[in-house]
Amino acid sequence: MGYDNTPTVVVVRVPIRGGLLMVRRALPGEGQGRLALPGGYQMAGQTWREAGAREVLEETGVAVDAAALRLVAVETTPDRRQNLLFCEAPPAVHDGPFVHDAEVSEVVVIRAPVETAFPLHTAQVEDFFASREQDRS
Template sequence: MGSYDNTPTVVVVLVPIRGGLLMIRRGVTDGHGELAMPGGYQMRGETWQEAGVREVLEETGVRIEADRLRLLTVVTTPDRRQNLLFGQTPPVEHEGSFVHDSEVLEVVVVDEPVRTAFPLHDEMVERFFRCRLTAETEH
């Protein structure tokens, strides 16, 4: 029986909050100091939704509900090393300050598209604000 080299799944969550989008400033080597959406690896035994809930809580202190996460898209990174699973929550209420783990330098809320550590995140952030703008002009 040969060994397998499986492609890991990274769950990235778009969290609408306080009129904007929840972001973290990365404290780890890859993209250190740059913005990204909260997310991380799905662990064996977790659903993608549970992984998203855990990562958002660890990185921001914000509680989201697994059953309210909606799948937006799945993309394989250009280097084919990871599958990125993008999900989005309905708008979230969060009182007080944000808390984060050692992998995060700070938690911020952006109210317009921003450059992130990763081109695939950039695309999703732009899409989020474009969709929001479209929805606002239709009402």
């Protein structure tokens, strides 16, 4: 009998160009056409940091240093089907256009909180901008 393990999804907050890096989901199903933070499944043989950096690169074309990713929250989805590791990269520098894989239809930089495809992502976006406000005051 095999184990029915809960997969780990690594989601990355990437400060860039004075805002926060976001992707518009292209895959059919939950959240299609809506904004989300870049992220995806941790594959066997990868650390969570390596998975986060890989997903950001695949979904946006932005390179982040895996070793510099900092864990900010761990959540389990309401349906208890996935564990989400939310982390943050140091501010990224990326000149030129963004590039993305087939899972993404658009890469954007937001400069204020928005409602995303997933409530847990929305909470992280709000937290990201709230922490920036605290830093300025």
